[in-house]
Amino acid sequence: MKDLTIERGRIKINAKAFLVGEDLCVIISGGDSPHIGCVTLSVPRPSLLDKNRISATTSILNLIGHKDDEAAKYVSQTLSSRLNKNVVVICGIHVDNITAVEIDVTIDLLKELTDALIEKLA
Template sequence: MQDFSLENGRIKINMKAIAIGEDLCVIISGGDSPHIGCVTLSVPRPSLADARVVSATTSLLNLVGHKDDEAARYVSHAISSRLNKNVVVTCGIHVDNITSEEIKVIMDLLKQLTDMLIQKYI
């Protein structure tokens, strides 16, 4: 299992990756009330623009009223495409009274965490 955390101001995000055979299960949590807000499944495939490049098809299940889908989709798709693996992501980040700037911080932290995780599996 790989376990990473990053923090910026009052935002702290944790990402855990568990290998299941050749596949990966990634758990993203953080904020004031971690939860399950969205689940994705990404399956690698040849890019539609260039068959020599690996891309992924990502399916998404979002709990009503949750806004974790953009974060989960990004992480799932990026990892699946870069590592050519099936990837499941569960994501739940809740920060009380979040600002639009803090939402950008969350996405920046997730991009850094995703890069860290990919580097461990390359």
């Protein structure tokens, strides 16, 4: 298991990554009320634009009223295409009274976490 936490200001995000055979399961949580807001499944495949590159197809299950789907899809699809693995991401980040700037910080932190996971799992 890989367990990574990254924070900036009052935004703190944790990622736990588990290898399940050749597949990968990642739990992303953070903020004031961690929860399950979205689940994604990404499956690697040849890119539609360049068959020599790997891309991924992603399915999304989002809980009503939650906005974790964009974050989960980014992490899931990026990990799947870069690592050439089936990837499930469970994501739930909630920060009370989050500002637009803090949303941008959250996205930046998710990208950093994703890059760090790729580095540790590649």
